[in-house]
Amino acid sequence: MKITVLSLFCFFLTQLAFAQTTTPGPAEIKITDSICNCISRVDMSKIQNKKEAYAVFTDCFTQHSALLIEVAEERKISISDDAEMNKLGTEIGTNLLKQNCSAALKLGMKMSDDKSGEATESSTQGVVKRIDLKGFNYIVITENGAEKSFLWLRQFTGSEEWMNGTAKLIGKKVKITWQEIEVYLPQAKGYYKVKEITAITIL
Incomplete structure (x- = not known):
């Protein structure tokens, strides 16, 4: 599983709200719902900076990262194919936005907050x-x-x-x-x- 999937997922979560995607299959819907549910259980008022926001997202994605293999199989994508896995990552991020996952949108705002503290x-x-x-x-x-x-x-x-x-x-x-x-x-x-x-x- 390529890390670039997560990289582009974060990028789309914080930057894009509209993009062309294919119709998601059952596994893709499952991982999108799972990540949304995970983020929704977080108390956003306790996230004080960009670093903490990324940590929340990383935790939620990591907990369900095994589902990416199912999504790749569903799409008939090799997990060693960087380009296709990158594309898949962007589409999962876009799915979160298109399904109006309010928690993900709020987290995305905190992830893109340049005024928040940064790690050394x-x-x-x-x-x-x-x-x-x-x-x-x-x-x-x-x-x-x-x-x-x-x-x-x-x-x-x-x-x-x-x-x-x-x-x-x-x-x-x-x-x-x-x-x-x-x-x-x-x-x-x-x-x-x-x-x-x-x-x-x-x-």
Whole structure:
């Protein structure tokens, strides 16, 4: 499952209200309803900034990320096909808007609030070793012999290079700019801090 699905989903949630989509099938309706219901259970008054809004969305999407596989099968899409999975992500986001999920719309407003506090960014340099698929994509690099993993959650500066196939980037030296966020990991059944990618530069 490609992280770019989530990236474009966020983009459409906060930016677009009208887009051409195909008629959603049962699995696609199920994931849209599930995410909407999850967001609807959140007390929006307690979300104070953009970071917290993204965390809520990430939690809800992660809880139902397995449904993306069902949607991909329904659409006869390979989960390794970046372009098609990106398109699917945008359509799921658009479905939330078109079904008038008020909670998602409110959350989208908070996610696009540039006045909210932002996380502090850091950077790490190393050589790309592999891409781990653990519900979302994790880019793994080696730095001084040690492996470090970074979460590809949303669209970031330089992501276009990675959307067109990652095999050619293995072994490349890169600089990864990241921010630490707290997300819910279903497999671990808890909240954990991860390093989310905000930019990648090939050196």
